[in-house]
Amino acid sequence: MQGLLRSVWDEPRPPGAPHRVWRDWALVAVLVPLVVLEAVVRWSDLHAPVVALVITAGLMPTLLWRRTRPLLMVAIAFGTCAVTPLFTGAEPDMNSLAFMILLPYAVFRWGSGREAVLGLAIMYAKLGLAAALGDISLGEAGGGSVVLFAAMAVGAAVRYRAGARLRELDQAKLLERERLARDLHDTVAHHVSAMAIRAQAGLATAPADPAAATDALRVIEAEATQALAEMRAMVRVLRRGEPAERAPTPRVSDLDQLAGRTRPGPAVEVELVGDVDALPPPVGTAIYRLAQESVTNARRHARHATRIEVRVAVDDAAVRLRVSDDGEATAARQASSSGYGLVGMMERAGLLGGTCEAGPAPDRGWTVTAVLPRTAS
Structure with missing residues (x-):
């Protein structure tokens, strides 16, 4: 168990985390007007509507850094919601805060192992504090726990699948390198060895039999032509994506x-x-x-x-x-x-x-x- 916990804690961030892209900006650009619209429609129903509007809209930019700084964004968003009742007497009660469900997903999808563990602690600490202060009921706390767990589970599942895919690609690259090494050794190296042996034999017999040098050159030319043809077939497979089974192969x-x-x-x-x-x-x-x-x-x-x-x-x-x-x-x-x-x-x-x-x-x-x-x- 200790080894498992250590491996989770030492898990590095997955490679290839995308930075802010146009879809992130578009998401924020769509959500901010919806927050304003909700505040206008529910103005009389909200507790401290101005504060709720400012906090909800102010936390939207956390979506822009949720992949590159997942733990920091979780700490900012959930920490802000946790301390707000100390000043207003209640948490922001806008439905638009549902966008925060993307943050636990992001910390488990793109964060390191220790960031995921610390983010888990921050999120459930905030949930427990809200239940202890009476801001939410035990039933609401239980439902929130299930939602958080589901978001984190989806993030971990997507992370595992992407990692498995990367491992499959690495294995495929390794197998392809081994195949190329075998083909190079069995084709080009074979012909080069034959040329070297024939050249040595021609040099050794040339003083006594000058015609042997000419014969050696003929054999070397034939071997070089065959090696060049097989090399071109391999390059055609690699460059043009031609299936290997369609390339000329010996029988x-x-x-x-x-x-x-x-x-x-x-x-x-x-x-x-x-x-x-x-x-x-x-x-x-x-x-x-x-x-x-x-x-x-x-x-x-x-x-x-x-x-x-x-x-x-x-x-x-x-x-x-x-x-x-x-x-x-x-x-x-x-x-x-x-x-x-x-x-x-x-x-x-x-x-x-x-x-x-x-x-x-x-x-x-x-x-x-x-x-x-x-x-x-």
Whole structure:
């Protein structure tokens, strides 16, 4: 209980409290003539009508600062009504004072935790003092308590809903950042890594075989063109608001490209089992990206590897991916398993309800396995 009270007391103000806007000025401009009209119509029925008119109209400006200074406005409005009977013998009895119901709402909607607690104390202290002095009956005090509580409850509910909405937006932004990080790592980083590896191989073989430099440039050009196309697709999604599923995305059948291109390093063998073309686009793209990242890691880190095997098997319930190589599981390879690549692969599989694991094989090399449900959306 003490922890709950402490958390309420330390609750900060919600962000984005609007300052005075034209609607606030319009509200005051409409209410002030209504106050004057009520005073004229009920002049003979009011106790100290001049004082009641001046106080009611004078408290109207508290509506202009109710969001930015909610506790101060509550203290001014309810404090003024509390001390008025000391001078006039009775509280202002104008119906227009009903506008003050906006102040308890505002203090719970826009105030900090301590401002809400102090405002609650001020409002109920004023109500209790009026009942004690006989200005209102116990029934009226009870009814006033219910009205105040309802206004504060509505303010707290709107505050909670707005906070939940902000948390949802923050979570959505975080998920979008993670998605962009995965896509950048799995597309651009993949092609850049291929260009770097091919450039290193071209430089190493150029003295003995000058034509190797030309071949390296051709491969680098092809990788750069593919990276640029995928980057443009991502930018189109971000800038134009184009749905991501409409952007060009690779499929499982495109895995043959990993084996078909002229690349340095171990050969890539791709085996597809089952109807891979019938997979939903998100699943097919995820399988492609997982295989692409696994092959890139194998080319980069698998020492003395001669072969990389990529196998995709599709059945009625799931699609299974297995990427293995026959290289050495070096310390550098072990360290790379904790990088962003494997994290992104696990996140990508987890978002579709699947799993992804990577580690050294029992005999030799490195193996990545992933299982995704076929009906994942």
